[in-house]
Amino acid sequence: MELAILWVWSGIKERVKPGRKSVQEQQPAAQLANMSTTNMNRGKIVFYEDRNFQGRSYECSSDCSDMSSYLSRCHSCRVESGCWMLYNHNNYMGNQYFMRRGEYPDYMQHFGMSDCIKSCRMIAMHRGNYRMRIYERENFGGQMHEMMNDCDNIMDHYRMSKCQSCNVMEGHWLMYEQPHFRGRMMYMRPGEYSNFSMGMGMGAMGGMSGMRFMSMRRIMDSWY
Structure with a gap:
């Protein structure tokens, strides 16, 4: 009787006869690397109209600039994969809230929010070095330190x-207005931010004009 070797790959079981290569072994290394990168940048979050995951729901796997097209309100959510930034105004404006894998049966109470979520942005996973220069004043003025x-x-x-301006050179970061990662936050991806009222949709609508930060942390791949 001819024996078969059982391989498990990406959740799919494959029977391979002796002397033959599995599908995984046949895949070029570059193609497997691309698949790995694609998987790193996938995420899924489910929003619910009411608390405790009740009412209508909306499943999201990419950025959404206006959730009102799908839900009239949102009081709970479940992050099934990835890391996300949620905003209390359309078009990624207003106060920002960071969410990682987990269940949030009443996120408004959890974060002390007064408004429902109106837009969301998926944060791609970063693997590698982290580097950012922070400046004491707007327009990259005053003291500078590299982190x-x-x-x-x-x-x-x-x-x-x-800290009133910064230059993010590598990695994704969260900035907080108070020491020890407390208070309002802002998501920073690679780029130059001459002031924080203009960065990532933090306009006058968000009430973040003249925003300054006192602590910051990296969004690590271990959070995904």
């Missing part, structure tokens, strides 16, 4: 009273 790790208080670590 590669989390900082829970820039006053304690750098004798810097505030």
Whole structure:
């Protein structure tokens, strides 16, 4: 009787006869790498109209600039994969809220929110180095410090009273208005931010004009 070897690959069981290569072994290394990168950038979040995952739902796997087209309100959500930023205004504006894998039966109470979520953005996973320059004043003025790790208080670590602009060179970061990763936050991806009222949709509608930050942390691949 001819024996078969059982392979498990990406959740699919494949029977391989002796002397033959599995589908995984036949895949070129570059193609497998591309598949791995694609999987890293996938996410899924489900929003519900009412608390405790009740009422109508909307499943999202990419950025959504206007959730009102799908739900009239949103009071709970379930993050099945990936990391996400949620916004209380359309077009990624207003206050921002970071969510990772887990269940949020009443996220408004959890985050102390007064408004429902109106838009969301998926955060692609980053694997590699993290590097950011923070500046004391707007338009890259005043003191400058280069960071590669989390900082829970820039006053304690750098004798810097505030951060009002930055240049994110590598990685994805969360900035907080208070020390020890507290208060309002802002998601930063690679780019130059001469002030924080203009960055990532933080306009006057969000009430973030003149925003300054005191602590910042990296969005790690282990969070996914």
